[in-house]
Amino acid sequence: MTRPIQLSIDVDALRHNLAVMRAHAPHARVWAVVKANAYGHGLQAAFAGFADADGLALLDVADARALRQMGWRKPLLLLEGAFDAGDLDAMAELDLESVVVAEHQARELIAAARVPARVWVKLNTGMNRLGFSPSRDASLLREIIPAICARLGAAPGWMTHFADADANQGWCVQLARFQQALPALVALCGGVSSPASLANTAATLSAPPTHADWVRPGIGLYGGSPFATQPDGRAAGDLGLRAGQIFTSRVIAVQTIAPGDAVGYGSRFRAQRASRIGVVAAGYADGYPRNAPDGTPLWVAGRIAPLAGRVSMDMITVDITDHPAADVGSPVELWGGQLPVDDVARYCDTIGYELMTRVTARVPRVIHGA
Amino acid sequence: MTRPIQLSIDVDALRHNLAVMRAHAPHARVWAVVKANAYGHGLQAAFAGFADADGLALLDVADARALRQMGWRKPLLLLEGAFDAGDLDAMAELDLESVVVAEHQARELIAAARVPARVWVKLNTGMNRLGFSPSRDASLLREIIPAICARLGAAPGWMTHFADADANQGWCVQLARFQQALPALVALCGGVSSPASLANTAATLSAPPTHADWVRPGIGLYGGSPFATQPDGRAAGDLGLRAGQIFTSRVIAVQTIAPGDAVGYGSRFRAQRASRIGVVAAGYADGYPRNAPDGTPLWVAGRIAPLAGRVSMDMITVDITDHPAADVGSPVELWGGQLPVDDVARYCDTIGYELMTRVTARVPRVIHGA
Numbered sequence: 001m002t003r004p005i006q007l008s009i010d011v012d013a014l015r016h017n018l019a020v021m022r023a024h025a026p027h028a029r030v031w032a033v034v035k036a037n038a039y040g041h042g043l044q045a046a047f048a049g050f051a052d053a054d055g056l057a058l059l060d061v062a063d064a065r066a067l068r069q070m071g072w073r074k075p076l077l078l079l080e081g082a083f084d085a086g087d088l089d090a091m092a093e094l095d096l097e098s099v100v101v102a103e104h105q106a107r108e109l110i111a112a113a114r115v116p117a118r119v120w121v122k123l124n125t126g127m128n129r130l131g132f133s134p135s136r137d138a139s140l141l142r143e144i145i146p147a148i149c150a151r152l153g154a155a156p157g158w159m160t161h162f163a164d165a166d167a168n169q170g171w172c173v174q175l176a177r178f179q180q181a182l183p184a185l186v187a188l189c190g191g192v193s194s195p196a197s198l199a200n201t202a203a204t205l206s207a208p209p210t211h212a213d214w215v216r217p218g219i220g221l222y223g224g225s226p227f228a229t230q231p232d233g234r235a236a237g238d239l240g241l242r243a244g245q246i247f248t249s250r251v252i253a254v255q256t257i258a259p260g261d262a263v264g265y266g267s268r269f270r271a272q273r274a275s276r277i278g279v280v281a282a283g284y285a286d287g288y289p290r291n292a293p294d295g296t297p298l299w300v301a302g303r304i305a306p307l308a309g310r311v312s313m314d315m316i317t318v319d320i321t322d323h324p325a326a327d328v329g330s331p332v333e334l335w336g337g338q339l340p341v342d343d344v345a346r347y348c349d350t351i352g353y354e355l356m357t358r359v360t361a362r363v364p365r366v367i368h369g370a
Numbered sequence: 371m372t373r374p375i376q377l378s379i380d381v382d383a384l385r386h387n388l389a390v391m392r393a394h395a396p397h398a399r400v401w402a403v404v405k406a407n408a409y410g411h412g413l414q415a416a417f418a419g420f421a422d423a424d425g426l427a428l429l430d431v432a433d434a435r436a437l438r439q440m441g442w443r444k445p446l447l448l449l450e451g452a453f454d455a456g457d458l459d460a461m462a463e464l465d466l467e468s469v470v471v472a473e474h475q476a477r478e479l480i481a482a483a484r485v486p487a488r489v490w491v492k493l494n495t496g497m498n499r500l501g502f503s504p505s506r507d508a509s510l511l512r513e514i515i516p517a518i519c520a521r522l523g524a525a526p527g528w529m530t531h532f533a534d535a536d537a538n539q540g541w542c543v544q545l546a547r548f549q550q551a552l553p554a555l556v557a558l559c560g561g562v563s564s565p566a567s568l569a570n571t572a573a574t575l576s577a578p579p580t581h582a583d584w585v586r587p588g589i590g591l592y593g594g595s596p597f598a599t600q601p602d603g604r605a606a607g608d609l610g611l612r613a614g615q616i617f618t619s620r621v622i623a624v625q626t627i628a629p630g631d632a633v634g635y636g637s638r639f640r641a642q643r644a645s646r647i648g649v650v651a652a653g654y655a656d657g658y659p660r661n662a663p664d665g666t667p668l669w670v671a672g673r674i675a676p677l678a679g680r681v682s683m684d685m686i687t688v689d690i691t692d693h694p695a696a697d698v699g700s701p702v703e704l705w706g707g708q709l710p711v712d713d714v715a716r717y718c719d720t721i722g723y724e725l726m727t728r729v730t731a732r733v734p735r736v737i738h739g740a
Contacts, residue, residue: 002430003453036655036683037732059684060372060732080684083373083622083651102623104698128625128633129649129685136626163635252453253472255498256506263498265533279499281453285406285727290720291661313406313723314429314450315499328474350660353683357655361731362407362430 003281003314004250007359008336009041011369013223013242014049020240021217022052025204028211029054031077031197033218034063040357041222041244047072048370049244050221055097057216061090068094077120080130081105091116099159101130103137106144110151119148120157120197123181125174127163134181145188155189158182158196162210165202166226166233174198175210202226205239224352228342236340236352245356246336247287247363251300251328253279254320263317264309269294275321278305280332283314287359288334289348292316296347299333301326373651373684374620377729378706379411381739383593383612384419390610391587392422395574398581399424401447401567403588404433410726411592411614417442418740419614420591425467427586431460438464447490450500451475461486469529471500473507476514480521489518490527490567493551495544497533504551515558525559528552528566532580535572536596536603544568545580572596575609594722598712606710606722615726616706617657617733621670621698623649624690633687634679639664645691648675650702653684657729658704659718662686666717669703671696 022030032053033039038046043063047070050056055075058064064076077097082088085108091098092114099120100106109115122131132141149155160178164170178198186193195213201220203210206227219226220236222244227233236243255263255277263269263277278300284290288311296307298318305326308319320326335341341352348355392400402423403409408416413433417440420426425445428434434446447467452458455478461468462484469490470476479485492501502511519525530548534540548568556563565583571590573580576597589596592614597603606613625633625647633639633647641647648670654660658681666677668688675696678689690696705711711722718725 002432003450036653037730040655062372080373080622080651102698124625126632126637127635128627128631128647129679129682129687130623133625136628163632163637167636252450253500255494255503257498258506261498262496262533265497266537267533277498281450283406284724285410287728290724309499312499313727317499328472354654354660357683358657358728358730360407360728 002364004252005282005286005363006248007363007365008246008248009045009365009367010242010244010246011045011049011367013244014041014045014221015052017221017223017241017244018050018053021201021204021215021220025199025208025211025215028199028213028215031055031057031214031216032221033057033079033216035059035079035218036357039218039222039244039353040359042365042367043067044070045367045370054214061087061094061096064094064096065090082108085112088112088116089114100148100156103140103144106148110144110147112151115151118154118157119152120159121145121148121185123158123160123178125160125177127161127174129161131160134177134185141185142188145185149189149192155186155192155194157194158185160198162198162200162203165200165207166230171203171207171210175207200226219353222356223341224356225342228346229351236342243336243341245341245359247334247359248336249280249282249332249334251278251326251330251332252281254328255279265312266310269309269317273321275308275319277308278318278320278326278330280316280318281314282316282332282334283312285313285360286363287355288316289350289355292344292348297339297343299338301330304339372734374622375652375656375733376618377733377735378616378618379415379735379737380612380614380616381415381419381737383614384411384415384591385422385739387591387593387611387614388420388423391571391574391585391590395569395578395581395585398569398583398585401425401427401584401586402591403427403449403586405429405449405588406727409588409592409614409723410729412735412737413437414440415737415740424584431457431464431466434464434466435460452478455482458482458486459484470518470526473510473514476518480514480517482521485521488524488527489522490529491515491518491555493528493530493548495530495547497531497544499531501530504547504555511555512558515555519559519562525556525562525564527564528555530568532568532570532573535570535577536600541573541577541580545577570596589723592726593711594726595712598716599721606712613706613711615711615729617704617729618706619650619652619702619704621648621696621700621702622651624698625649634682636680639679639687643691645678645689647678648688648690648696648700650686650688651684652686652702652704653682655683655730656733657725658686659720659725662714662718667709667713669708671700671702674709
């Protein structure tokens with residue numbers, strides 16, 4: 001009754017991956033990062049798959065509310081803090097923790113009638129995206145940190161985010177800046193120490209000195225490798241991670257073409273031999289990347305076959321000349337357990353994170369293992 | 371209460387664009403193509419914006435059902451036909467027209483208990499994706515076309531799709547093949563002539579010989595130009611088309627950085643001077659393309675400013691050094707009325723169609739002018 005495309009979410013894989021990440025940081029607590037609709041896997045699946053996490057980290061108050069309504073009683077952390085001052089009331093109501101990432105947020109917090117149970121201050125140690133620079137913002141920090149402590153009646157946690165944790169030792173300079181800044185900041189809170197959190201998936205897996213009190217894995221929980229774009233970087237399978245999402249469809253038509261015939265828009269693929277071309281019900285409007293070149297792997301009825309011709313809005317075309325068993329109705333995996341998302345991403349000059357998070361709303365979701 | 375990102379749909383623009391397309395093909399009827407969730411604009415907006423179309427063309431029975439429930443009484447066409455034999459019952463129930471694109475569909479139709487009110491046969495004239503080749507499939511056509519006519523008690527319509535209509539005269543060879551094939555096909559139906567449909571947006575705008583009985587514009591209805599990737603191709607504004615979707619957000623933080631400082635993942639952008647970097651609440655998990663290079667234009671509080679640093683999952687960074695009025699809270703247009711989607715697409719080595727259709731579910735939609 002519908003196009004045969006589907007996104008299956010494997011909750012057992014999410015559970016397994018959380019255990020893998022935890023085993024790499026046995027002395028830290030774990031924020032499971034579920035922003036971006038749980039990296040495209042959906043909050044419902046994340047709620048089930050990450051039941052053993054110590055807390056969930058996300059962006060949006062509306063998502064936090066949904067998780068509380070599902071019954072999540074453990075900590076919830078808003079990674080970018082309040083988007084407007086009204087968010088602070090909701091944080092208090094829903095018992096959320098919040099990061100403070102910018103001066104205006106700090107000032108709103110200090111002046112607010114209601115404040116979150118716990119606050120984390122984000123330090124910018126080199127990412128230059130969100131947070132306070134210990135050096136450039138030193139005088140601002142001397143003003144606001146004591147005021148935040150006074151308003152909360154407690155010291156905030158300390159957080160930073162790595163720009164290059166996936167590359168060799170890329171975390172080290174930022175860790176050093178963080179550790180160098182911390183004593184003065186703790187002193188501004190009367191010497192009260194409080195938790196620190198630095199490590200994303202890459203640092204959790206490869207940099208124990210960064211683990212601190214809470215790690216914050218994201219991509220690894222969903223079965224992607226943070227090292228996939230590095231030369232000789234470890235693949236998800238080598239890390240013991242399993243695919244959280246399996247993106248499938250079927251062959252809906254087969255064309256038999258002659259040498260010299262072109263396939264699809266712009267006639268990009270031109271057959272060198274008599275060829276069988278399978279048409280698959282999946283296109284860029286489903287989230288399959290339009291820039292996928294000829295040769296991008298697809299798993300078709302048990303073996304890998306190469307993309308042939310430009311990705312259309314609703315269809316892709318695959319060369320099944322060497323795969324006579326493939327025909328109308330054959331199952332296709334676009335990425336998932338047979339074909340790692342990172343492999344597809346590499347062909348498309350992107351990362352698995354983007355492919356996972358950009359499967360569009362028109363693709364039906366099915367959750368397994370909840 | 372939520373991230374400030376939003377997708378606004380301008381129904382007046384959809385209405386206007388339909389009138390523009392119709393004016394280019396005054397003697398043809400118009401199928402407004404609303405597949406892929408109306409190119410990302412939503413069926414509700416399409417229903418309102420294309421009320422004057424002669425019919426709507428789409429992929430999925432579920433979407434056709436939704437449009438009937440909204441009150442659409444005019445023709446609805448399933449562009450890829452039945453995905454399984456059960457679809458034929460739904461087509462009869464919902465009074466849908468269907469394209470037949472492959473042999474198995476034709477055989478299911480001929481054997482079906484209930485059939486659609488009208489059927490179109492898709493001819494493959496060079497796209498080599500869906501449809502029957504008049505030459506290679508000649509004997510198959512001689513078998514199934516009379517059987518289809520007998521089963522329907524009527525002749526089917528004839529359809530094809532252009533692979534290169536956007537390039538200079540790219541439609542011409544395919545049109546010639548279509549016209550050459552038609553007399554023999556009509557003869558197979560006892561000489562009964564029936565409607566033909568060939569033209570997508572590009573052909574509707576630039577190739578009157580292709581207009582025939584029904585044109586099938588898609589991208590033009592939403593304010594995109596089909597010629598955007600051609601050298602000196604006409605832009606949407608030059609074609610009199612208006613943006614159907616306006617994708618906006620806000621600056622949520624500003625970093626002041628020193629010469630030599632890097633921004634974001636992989637430290638891709640490195641400041642050549644003391645710089646102000648605006649952080650915008652929009653990332654690849656919203657559908658903003660991750661491969662956008664430094665320099666990709668953003669409209670920030672009244673002027674164009676360049677992207678600086680790699681697109682993150684939830685944030686992008688923009689160089690606002692030369693724009694002192696831009697600050698936390700400043701409005702940002704990612705694409706839309708100020709910044710054509712085709713311009714952004716060109717920087718990202720893709721087409722506006724992909725950007726329009728891949729804005730993700732987490733972005734709130736607002737419909738104007740319905």
